[in-house]
Amino acid sequence: MKYFFNRLTLKFKLISLFFLVFTLSAIAENVYIIQLVNNEYLQTSRQRVENIAKIISSSNNTIESIQTPTFENLALLQNETEKIRRLTQVDFVVVFNMQGVRLSHPDKSKIGLSIVGGDEHRALKGESYTSIAKGTLGNSVRAFSPIYNDEHQQIGAVLVGQTLQKINQLASRTSQSIWLSLFASLVVAVILSLLLSRNIKKILYGLEPTEMAHLFEERDAIIRTVKEGIVVINREGYITQINNEAKRILRINSNKEDVIGEQIVDVIPNTRLHDVMVSGIAEYDCEQNINGVVILTNRVPLLVNGSLVGAIASFRDMTEMRQLAENLTGVNRYADALRSQSHEFNNKLHVIYGLAFNNNKQELIDYLEEIIGNQQAESKLVTQAIKDPIISGFLNSKFSRARELGVSLLFNINGELSPITDISITHSLITILGNLIDNSLDAVQFLDNKQINVNLEINNDTLQIEVNDNGEGISDEDTQYIFQKGYSTKGNNRGIGLYLVLASIDELNGHIQLCDLSNKKGACFKVLLPLKAIYREKVTHG
Known part of the structure; x- marks a missing residue:
């Protein structure tokens, strides 16, 4: 049932609601109004027949006709009562004597017969009243009024009545107009519900309430x-x-x-x-x-x-965004490092293959000793001082990239950097070192003599990083903008590296500045990081 109701359209629901409300209210109101009208007509009829009965009972002609019931007087009484009945539009006027015998009646054949209804006894005892009883014309509102002579002796009574059928007919005429007005209101309500539903649908962009929900x-x-x-x-x-x-x-x-x-x-x-x-x-x-x-x-x-x-x-x-960027940057840098190492390894394999194929044993031995010696020296320098395997591996990969570009990359490490337990801090350090070294590689790539120096000094409370190169350097005009997001002198879609460096340094409560090269050519960045921010589980943001 609920599913069926939910599938109904808004227009149908509104029309049904208005129709149901107006129908129920119309029925209830009509029944109530008709009841009021019937009661009003009944009360009015009671009052009217009572007044007519009193007027006839006090008439001298009526009194004279009853006291002297001659043929002429009774005929005059019949004519008078019929005239009054027609003028007042009541259904019957009956005059009867103390024996209950009719002296006048709308139906002349009933004259001389006893009155019927059973409610006349009080009138013969001198009481004026109204009642509802069934007479020869059916159920009626009946008013009785006693008739007295000049000596104040009761000589008869008058009965004036209105049938209930006629009262109901008069009331039904009024109820018809009520029904018509209620029906018109129902039609108007249906039209208004149609307009309202159309307006609501327009406001709701043609959607039904369930669709809106x-x-x-x-x-x-x-x-x-x-x-x-x-x-x-x-x-x-x-x-x-x-x-x-x-x-x-x-x-x-x-x-x-x-x-x-x-x-x-x-x-x-x-x-x-x-x-x-x-x-x-x-x-x-x-x-x-x-x-x-x-x-x-x-x-x-x-x-x-x-x-x-x-x-x-x-x-x-x-x-969170910086951490995500650092993670992405770290992954990219790992990929670049592996690509550089793979490229360098393939080149060396080709040289080894050529020497072996040409049976140049001594040259092959010398070449292998040179490779092994250089790599062992480079790796030993980094791994002895940098105990964190991720950072150590990352820095060693930079040797391969530098050799690939023909750059002389020198590391000078003073002190020892212990393993870092928080991987996000490791990524932050890789972001700092990687961006500074890559910027230096970009700065010297077109020089004949390409040199980059990386100095790491680890003391009791500070990690100091210094990266300098012999490139073109940074102009005074660019110095104030280089850490802004999107600012770059290298073209479009750049200017994110130093911005991430600064963000990572801020996360570690550190500081970065440009070194004074004393008029030497190139650029130099110096970074100071507190070790307490590196070796705790969670960093307090500055």
Whole structure:
């Protein structure tokens, strides 16, 4: 039954509802009104026949005709009562004597016969009253009035009556107009329901309520499951929608129901949603600090049919995005390192194959000793000081990349870097070292003498990283912009490396600066990282 009802269209539901309500109300109202009309007609008839009976009983002609019941007087009495009956439109006027014998009657054949109905006894005892009884004309409202002579002796009574059938006929004429008006109202209600349903369908874009409910449930499910925080406000600045991810990122402890309906400035003090709504200009990829959390947000005004109705903000935690970027950067760097090593290994295999094929044994031995000696020296230098296997392997891979590009890459490591337990911090260090070394490789690639020096110094509380090259260096004009996201002197779709370096250093509460090369050619970056931030499980964001 519920399934069938849900499948009905909105138009059919509205028409059915209006029809049912009006039909039930029409029946109830009509029954009530007809009952009132019948009672009113009955009460009016009682009063009217009572008044007529009193007038006839007090008439001198009536008294004279009863006191002297001659043929002429009785004929005059019959004529008078019939005249009064026709004028007053009552159904019967009967005059009878103290023996209950009719002296007048609308049906002349009933004159001289005893009155019927059984309700006349009180009238013969001098009482005036009304009653409902069945006479010769059927059930009637009957009024009795005694007749007295000049000596105040009762000599008879008058009976004036109105049949209930006639009263009901008069009442039914009134009820017909009531039925017609109610039917007209029902027609108007059906027409209005059609117009209303059409207007509602237009507002709902032609969708049925069940379809709207499904869309709302789907939208709510999407908002709940997306990995972005979403906040929506209306034109007055009140929050109309917020998902759980937004509450988690912004560290809002209230229930969702408690937040909805609140002013956005009370929940998120330094939001720019209201400004975006007022200006009508969207803002994309903006960094913002809210409740101590740095987020990357998009703020867009909401327009419906060209009218501004509010604004929406979607955002992500910058810390999580940086970690994701660092993970991707780390994977790319691992792939680059493996590709470089594979390329270098293949080249060496070709040389070894050529020497062996030509039976140049001594040259082959010398070549192998040189390769093994160089790689052992390089690997030994890094692995002895860098105990973290991931960072050690990554730095060793840079030797292969440098040899491939013809670059002299020198490492100077002072101290020992223990293994790091937090993989995200390992990725942050790889992001810092990898970007600085790759930038230096790019800077010297077109030089004849390509040199890069990497100095690592690990003391009791600080890891110091210094990377310098003999490239063209960085101009004073570019110095203030190099850490901005998207800024690059190398062309489009660049300018993310140093931005990620700075973000990773901030995550580790570190510091980066350009070194003073004392008028030497090239560029030099110096990074200071506190070891307490590297070797703890969770980093406190600065």
